[in-house]
Amino acid sequence: MIFRFLTAGESHGQCLNAIVEGMPSGVHISEDFINSQLQRRQVGFGRGGRMKIEKDTAKILSGIRHGITIGSPISLEIQNKDWENWVIPMNPNEVEQNEENLKLIESKKIINVRPGHADLAGALKYNHTDVRNILERSSARETAVRVAVGSVAKSLLNEFNIDVISYVTQIGTVVAKDIDNPFEYREKIEASDLRTCDDEAYEKMKLQIDEAKKSGDTVGGKFKVIIRNVPVGLGSHVHWDRKLxxxxxxAVMSIQAVKSVEIGLGTDVASTLGSKTHDEIFVQDGKYVRKTNNAGGIESGMSNGEDIVITAAMKAIPTMLKPLNSVAIDKKEEVQAHFERSDTCAVAACSVVAEAMASIIIADAFMEKFSHDSLEEMKINYHNYIQRISER
Ligand SMILES: Cc1cc2nc3c(=O)[nH]c(=O)nc-3n(C[C@H](O)[C@H](O)[C@H](O)COP(=O)(O)O)c2cc1C
Incomplete structure (x- = not known):
């Protein structure tokens, strides 16, 4: 990959960080834009108490001068607003072993693992007796900094008029009405705390989340990410690890709790005849056009110029107020899983994270196709390519 990034940071640590490598020079990036994206991740009916403390803001520490990328690595930082309450239990340095500190550290120790989380496998694999050493990093708190990195990618895509949108299509058993062109509903989606534009479904979705919460349960759902104006030919058919x-x-599957990712028709391809699956090709005003987009904008690992359509499913949150049967790893006893402040439903937030991850992949494919030293050079290459294929 050309667009590479690493993140660091624990859920209750001092901050989250990212280093982003590969961005061309000349791209306008502002903290305001990054912060507007971080706010979108924090919205969501059914989120836990933490969202009220968080109000994330990112700081750009390097790689950008006066709002413009200079081609060097970009480092980003998001401070955890809750850090002051965790200074002793999460301090990277040794702390004084006095009674008060030891009590505080002990109170944050976790031995009862949660089914559906990283707890048990992580504690065994990394040889920990305190499960906090695992859950602090496996937590989806890390997705905040992914959204910040996604904003960097989006800033590049904006230069090429590439638009990304996401919306929730299902919460639990409530399925929203299908919409043809989500871009037309952007305002409504962004204003909805469940990122849906179906008013009727919205009320039922809220009810389902409320009912789950009341009974100490959690709920999952599905969402879509659509990317518009992607030129033909990003990705490649020639090798497995270049297929878009x-x-x-x-990238989307790597998001915590995402359990399925589909492109276009997705799993429906299994039951759909070939004649109803493949998008026939026509010529209109000298251009190749399609009347359908079952392929979801990708054929044989390459973008085909249609909207890229991703559908993903998020499982129900594993930390539950009414805990599941589990084990304590100190005495290998059967106990109830532990509970710590948690979301009941985070599908809306997850869709924003998926937008970020999809933007990163498209930005990377863009840089691979059109070079990535400077935006100016990329634009020349891009326009030459668009001109060349428009003449074919
Ligand atoms: C935006 C978002 C918020 C999440 N919030 C929580 C939460 O509050 N509590 C929790 O237990 N899991 C939460 N999760 C899911 C867990 O992080 C995830 O299930 C866990 O890391 C195990 O990974 P896996 O589900 O991919 O196997 C959230 C996921 C996302 C994407």
């Missing part, structure tokens, strides 16, 4: 559908699936 595979790369997008990997």
């Amino acid at each position: 559908d595979a790369l997008l699936s990997y």
Whole structure:
């Protein structure tokens, strides 16, 4: 990959960080834009108490001068607003072993693992007796900094008029009405705390989340990410690790709690005849056009110029007020899983994270196709390419 990034940071640590490598020079990036994206991740009916403390803001520490990228690595930082309450239990340095500190550290120790989380496998694999050493990093708090990195990618895509949108299509058993062109509903989606534009479904979704919460349960759902104006030919058919559908699936599947990723028709391809699956090609005003987009904008690992359509499913949150049967790893006893402040439903937030991950993959494919040293050079290459294929 050309667009590479690493993140660091624990859920209750001092901050989250990212280093982003590969961005061309000349791209306008502002903290305001990044922060507007971080706010979108924090919205959501059914989120836990933490969202009220958080109000994330990112600081750009390097790689950008006066709002413009200079081609060097970009480092980003999001401070955890709750840090003051965790200074002793999460301090990277040794702390004084006095009674008060030891009591505080002990109170944050976790031995009862949660089914559906990283707790048990992580504690065994990394040889920990305190499960906090695992859950602090496996927590989806990390997705905040992914959204910040996604904003960097989006800033590049904006230069090429590439638009990304996401919306929730299902919460629990409530399925929203299908919409043809989500971009027309952007305002409504962004204003909805469940990122849906179906008013009727919205009320039922809220009810389902409320009912789950009342009974100490949690709920999952589905969402879509659509990317518009992607030129033909990003990705490649020639090798497994260059296929755009595979790369997008990997990126979205890497988000905590995402359990399925589909492109276009997705799993419905299994029951759909070939004649109803493949998008026939026509010529209109000298251009190749399609009347359908079952492929979801990707054929044989390459973008085909249609909207890229990703559908993903998020499982129900594993930390539950009414805990599941589980084990304590100190005495290997059967106990109830532990509970710590948690979301009841985070599908809306997850869709914003998926937008970020998809933007990163498209930005990377863009840089691979059109070079990535400077935006100016990329634009020349891009326009030459668009001109060349428009003449074919
Ligand atoms: C935006 C978002 C918020 C989440 N919030 C929580 C939460 O509050 N509590 C929790 O237990 N899991 C939460 N999760 C899910 C867990 O992080 C995830 O299930 C866990 O890391 C295990 O990974 P896996 O589900 O991919 O196997 C959230 C996921 C996302 C994407």
